[in-house]
Amino acid sequence: MNIWRLTLAYLARNALGTALQVALLALGVATITVLLLLGQQLDDRGRSETRGIDLVVGANGSPLQIILSSVFHVDAPTGNIGDRDVDWLREHPLVAGTIPLSMGDSYQGFRIIGTEHSLVEHYAAELREGELWEGNHQVTIGAEVAAATGLAVGDTFHGVHGIASGDGPVRGELHDDHDYEVAGILERRGRVVDRLILGSVESVWHVHGHLHESDANHDHDHGHGHDEAADDDGKTREITALLISYRSPLAAVTLPRMVNSRPGLQAASPAQETSRLIGLLGVGLDALRLFGGVLLGAAVLGLFVGLYTALRQRRHDMMLLRAMGAPKRVLVGQVLLEALLISLLGALLGLALGHLAMELLADGFAQARQMALTGRLLLIEELYLLLGVLGIGLVAALIPAWQAYRIPVANALTKR
Amino acid sequence: MSEILAFHGVQKQYPDRPVIRFPDWRLAAGNHGLVLGPSGCGKSTLLALAGGLLTPERGTIDLNGETISGLTEGERDRRRARLVGLVFQTLHLVSALSIANNLALAQYTAGQPIDRQRIRHLLAAMGLESMTNRMPETLSQGQAQRIAIARALVTRPKLILADEPTSALDDASAKRTASLLLEQAGTCGASLLIATHDHRLRGIFPTVLELEPEPA
Numbered sequence A: 001m002n003i004w005r006l007t008l009a010y011l012a013r014n015a016l017g018t019a020l021q022v023a024l025l026a027l028g029v030a031t032i033t034v035l036l037l038l039g040q041q042l043d044d045r046g047r048s049e050t051r052g053i054d055l056v057v058g059a060n061g062s063p064l065q066i067i068l069s070s071v072f073h074v075d076a077p078t079g080n081i082g083d084r085d086v087d088w089l090r091e092h093p094l095v096a097g098t099i100p101l102s103m104g105d106s107y108q109g110f111r112i113i114g115t116e117h118s119l120v121e122h123y124a125a126e127l128r129e130g131e132l133w134e135g136n137h138q139v140t141i142g143a144e145v146a147a148a149t150g151l152a153v154g155d156t157f158h159g160v161h162g163i164a165s166g167d168g169p170v171r172g173e174l175h176d177d178h179d180y181e182v183a184g185i186l187e188r189r190g191r192v193v194d195r196l197i198l199g200s201v202e203s204v205w206h207v208h209g210h211l212h213e214s215d216a217n218h219d220h221d222h223g224h225g226h227d228e229a230a231d232d233d234g235k236t237r238e239i240t241a242l243l244i245s246y247r248s249p250l251a252a253v254t255l256p257r258m259v260n261s262r263p264g265l266q267a268a269s270p271a272q273e274t275s276r277l278i279g280l281l282g283v284g285l286d287a288l289r290l291f292g293g294v295l296l297g298a299a300v301l302g303l304f305v306g307l308y309t310a311l312r313q314r315r316h317d318m319m320l321l322r323a324m325g326a327p328k329r330v331l332v333g334q335v336l337l338e339a340l341l342i343s344l345l346g347a348l349l350g351l352a353l354g355h356l357a358m359e360l361l362a363d364g365f366a367q368a369r370q371m372a373l374t375g376r377l378l379l380i381e382e383l384y385l386l387l388g389v390l391g392i393g394l395v396a397a398l399i400p401a402w403q404a405y406r407i408p409v410a411n412a413l414t415k416r
Numbered sequence B: 001m002s003e004i005l006a007f008h009g010v011q012k013q014y015p016d017r018p019v020i021r022f023p024d025w026r027l028a029a030g031n032h033g034l035v036l037g038p039s040g041c042g043k044s045t046l047l048a049l050a051g052g053l054l055t056p057e058r059g060t061i062d063l064n065g066e067t068i069s070g071l072t073e074g075e076r077d078r079r080r081a082r083l084v085g086l087v088f089q090t091l092h093l094v095s096a097l098s099i100a101n102n103l104a105l106a107q108y109t110a111g112q113p114i115d116r117q118r119i120r121h122l123l124a125a126m127g128l129e130s131m132t133n134r135m136p137e138t139l140s141q142g143q144a145q146r147i148a149i150a151r152a153l154v155t156r157p158k159l160i161l162a163d164e165p166t167s168a169l170d171d172a173s174a175k176r177t178a179s180l181l182l183e184q185a186g187t188c189g190a191s192l193l194i195a196t197h198d199h200r201l202r203g204i205f206p207t208v209l210e211l212e213p214e215p216a
């Protein structure tokens, strides 16, 4: 028997009240935990996915959509750009390097990207097995693709026309005529590349059967999307977007303007669009943060009221303890211990709930999956959150603890 | 023979109340005493002073040969925890704990190791073993009081202070409680000091201290 056991006995006897206090705290902590996890990962993804890409050029449309579709691979692309524009950009003196992206097909919901080996270098992705693709029939797949589809090196599959841009795989026309062969599997990077199927730009053209020599003089409508391109028996080599790195910081000033002045082209800065996106999300996150704060405030108030009323009920017990020779600090310690235990339980449960909710969120939404969000991640901020909750739990216990300190021991004999 | 308790010129005054003057008296170790007097004369106050729950404005109180009236509250707490067992009229047990754990709590506050065997033996010796694992709210007032006596004894105190332990009981129960107290105090060699206005106990005790009625 000691103050631990005594405290546990009090908590157990008031199980319903204790459960309520713990639950309220846990909800507040869980909300804030989800916010921390989400905010951190969005920030992190935004930073890591855009690193090394100074500009993305796509077909006319929303720059945000271009970034979402070509960098984060969540949205549908805005359309295609023709090879005259591509060549112009590749040879531009302000441009240091380019990576083409061509998309339009998918396999079991995973995008097939026509590109060059430089994309693999851009992701700093290592091969886990096999080789990088060669020729027009081979692909190299991300770790998540391999895990989800069970594709192994040497397997072949047919792509489906249409890309997964939102929820779940697209059921489109099956390209029976064109087999892809898995040449290699990449190491898991915890980034979007895990969920991509990479092949050559030509392979994507091959699938659609319109590998034609580009007609330099053809006044092609650059703005149309891939779907149309497939139908109108496209007359030109087209790609969906071009990732660009600058030769000098000066390029940031002039190149986007030059790109945008060419008909059908749209330049999008990953850094700008990502911070704009996070700014947009920020409003929602702030509302959620406020909600979590209000919950936590209510929980602390509940804790205070619970301790306060418990102490009134236990006045006699406390007098008895004092009469038996227990010093005041034991009484104060008991109250603080009770507050700490409730806070600790609430905080731990809240952290666990937060991670669970984040994991469900990451698993339940295609966009979250595509951005490789996860609940299986620990942040140092969670430790601060835990300590903070313990701290405010102690603060809530200050007045009840002072009451316990003030209980007059002499009244034990005379008061009923 | 040494004294367990001695009062010298003790005066206590509650705020805005007349001064209560206590006669000089002493209780030899192992002897039992009875404090009698009408309601309001200061019996409970005397026990509180003896147990170090209160300090007097004047005079000295010696407990087990040591003057406790000048000690700090914490020091008095420690003396009380070690030397004194208290039995109250109505305030008996911590409601969240079982009977056995109430006794264990007394050992804890006395700074003693928890001795489950001692608890079992004591309850058995007092015919209370069937209540070992019950909760206080399931006991009758009389049963709870007997458990409170066991709780006061479990730490082997030198002095047991009991305030009105029999006033609420019928003649038979009052006699049984008084003899239980005497018997158990005897087995652990403790002195017993009972404060009461219950004259039924008068014949049983060798030392009787009669307090004057409170001045009007």
Ligand SMILES: Nc1ncnc2c1ncn2[C@@H]1O[C@H](COP(=O)(O)OP(=O)(O)OP(=O)(O)O)[C@@H](O)[C@H]1O
Pocket (backbone or CB within 6 Å): A414, B014, B015, B017, B020, B037, B038, B039, B040, B041, B042, B043, B044, B045, B046, B197, B214
């Ligand atoms: N906490 C207190 N504050 C002020 N006065 C008090 C306090 N406790 C006791 N008194 C007063 O001191 C006097 C003695 O009280 P005490 O409780 O010692 O009497 P008692 O002899 O035990 O009476 P009873 O037989 O009714 O229990 C009474 O006049 C009482 O009103």
Ligand SMILES: [Mg+2]
Pocket (backbone or CB within 6 Å): A414, B043, B044, B045, B163
């Ligand atoms: Mg009294």
